[in-house]
Amino acid sequence: MSIESIDNIKFQTAIGLEVHMELLTETKMYCSCKNTFGERENAVICPVCAGYPGILPSMNKRAVELAVRAGLALNCKINRSFKMSRKNYFYPDLPKAYQISQFFAPICTNGFLEIKGKKYPISDIHLEEDAGKLYENGVDFNRSGIPLIELVTEPCFHSAAEAMVFLKELRLITMYLGVSDCRIEQGSMRCDVNVSVNRIGEPCGERCELKNVSGFSNVYDGILYEEIRQKTLISEGCRVLRETRRWDPEKKESVLLRSKENTADYRYFDDPDFPEIILTEEFVQDIFSKLPMLPNKKRSYYASLGVSIQAAEDIILDPQKDSIFCDCIRMDICGAKTLSGLINGIAAEFLNEAPNYLNEINKEGFCLALCKIGRLREKGAVSSTSAKLLFESHIKGGGDIDLLLKELKLEQISDSEYIEKLAERVLAENRKSVEDYRRGKTNALAFLVGQCMRLSDGKADPSLCKEAVLKRIVYENI
Numbered sequence: 192m193s194i195e196s197i198d199n200i201k202f203q204t205a206i207g208l209e210v211h212m213e214l215l216t217e218t219k220m221y222c223s224c225k226n227t228f229g230e231r232e233n234a235v236i237c238p239v240c241a242g243y244p245g246i247l248p249s250m251n252k253r254a255v256e257l258a259v260r261a262g263l264a265l266n267c268k269i270n271r272s273f274k275m276s277r278k279n280y281f282y283p284d285l286p287k288a289y290q291i292s293q294f295f296a297p298i299c300t301n302g303f304l305e306i307k308g309k310k311y312p313i314s315d316i317h318l319e320e321d322a323g324k325l326y327e328n329g330v331d332f333n334r335s336g337i338p339l340i341e342l343v344t345e346p347c348f349h350s351a352a353e354a355m356v357f358l359k360e361l362r363l364i365t366m367y368l369g370v371s372d373c374r375i376e377q378g379s380m381r382c383d384v385n386v387s388v389n390r391i392g393e394p395c396g397e398r399c400e401l402k403n404v405s406g407f408s409n410v411y412d413g414i415l416y417e418e419i420r421q422k423t424l425i426s427e428g429c430r431v432l433r434e435t436r437r438w439d440p441e442k443k444e445s446v447l448l449r450s451k452e453n454t455a456d457y458r459y460f461d462d463p464d465f466p467e468i469i470l471t472e473e474f475v476q477d478i479f480s481k482l483p484m485l486p487n488k489k490r491s492y493y494a495s496l497g498v499s500i501q502a503a504e505d506i507i508l509d510p511q512k513d514s515i516f517c518d519c520i521r522m523d524i525c526g527a528k529t530l531s532g533l534i535n536g537i538a539a540e541f542l543n544e545a546p547n548y549l550n551e552i553n554k555e556g557f558c559l560a561l562c563k564i565g566r567l568r569e570k571g572a573v574s575s576t577s578a579k580l581l582f583e584s585h586i587k588g589g590g591d592i593d594l595l596l597k598e599l600k601l602e603q604i605s606d607s608e609y610i611e612k613l614a615e616r617v618l619a620e621n622r623k624s625v626e627d628y629r630r631g632k633t634n635a636l637a638f639l640v641g642q643c644m645r646l647s648d649g650k651a652d653p654s655l656c657k658e659a660v661l662k663r664i665v666y667e668n669i
């Protein structure tokens with residue numbers, strides 16, 4: 192076969208994801224050790240999770256609940272009876288030499304995640320336990336036995352960007368469900384990425400698996416690298432071999448780990464330590480009835496309240512902001528659109544500086560203050576500058592917003608005589624900007640209005656100032 196240039200060949204890519212998410216349980220999957228992160232090596236282990244011979248694991252009910260929760264939210268069939276399987280392999284971080292997982296009958300099957308009208312099929316979600324971790328002095332078993340769900344998609348993505356949109360939406364849904372905190376930096380969401388490339392019109396190519404990639408940008412870079420590597424091989428007339436590869440984030444390349452094992456290599460069999468687990472209808476229905484509102488539904492609900500698409504997205508992408516928004520809406524003091532502006536503006540600015548400020552005790556007061564400021568804004572009683580000052584003094588010293596407004600004398604000034612005088616003074620002091628405006632530099636107007644606001648300590652009504660400035664410029668011309 193002759194060597195062709197990649198650019199002259201039309202390829203297509205198929206990408207499938209296997210996403211591991213650590214579950215937000217109190218304890219580990221099969222023992223009562225705490226499910227925690229950041230402890231001293233081997234401080235949180237017992238004979239069960241350290242894999243001593245003769246131990247008997249017992250299933251964490253909460254982990255099952257969370258897996259069902261994820262399955263219901265992702266439109267899966269929940270299998271009312273399921274089994275645990277042993278996945279056999281040898282590695283130093285797995286002292287039992289098998290992982291308790293699911294193979295023959297996973298807990299959730301045949302689901303999908305819909306994004307912007309497109310359904311991405313999910314083959315299954317199964318329960319499994321995490322393995323330990325190698326470190327410079329040996330093996331740390333703290334992570335061993337931490338409950339996970341592994342979500343497996345069909346090879347339904349055709350580009351790195353598409354896979355990325357899916358992962359971000361999945362992460363958001365899982366966080367809203369309370370199933371996982373998906374802390375990528377702590378490894379609580381990790382991905383195996385299967386990539387295969389073929390020429391259009393030819394059968395699907397052999398897939399390569401990038402193992403254990405953490406972080407969205409690494410998944411993205413890894414897929415792009417694999418696409419180019421496989422396209423180059425094909426265009427040079429070589430075969431792509433089925434392999435498991437490791438993504439090196441430093442060198443930004445994938446490295447061969449091993450030729451890909453088949454499922455037969457894992458010698459799966461039903462784990463005799465577990466009976467068949469039966470989920471009652473009542474158990475599943477109870478979880479279903481408690482599902483929270485998910486991002487897609489929130490998007491349309493917030494739009495129906497008059498919030499812009501972008502403002503709604505900014506709120507939904509940050510569960511803390513979203514929770515403030517929901518609490519404020521329930522107070523029913525001012526409109527949702529005004530609230531979205533305040534939450535994405537002054538509240539977000541403050542919480543960026545003090546991310547741990549909000550707690551159950553002060554949240555209600557925080558939300559009430561935002562709502563009252565929103566109502567003042569809607570009535571035109573305060574400018575945006577004064578709204579910010581009111582909010583800041585409430586945070587600093589507490590106090591009711593309506594009282595603070597009077598105390599700090601922050602009411603917006605709409606007095607026409609006062610505003611006329613402001614405009615007159617600003618025009619006299621800024622002749623160059625007036626000329627600029629006349630020559631077509633429209634942003635000079637914003638500067639002049641800004642000067643009125645500055646002279647009034649932010650209290651003048653900006654729309655009245657704008658009107659007065661414009662009127663004067665036209666009048667001077669006559």
Ligand SMILES: [Zn+2]
Nearest residue numbers: 222224237240
């Ligand atoms: Zn344990």
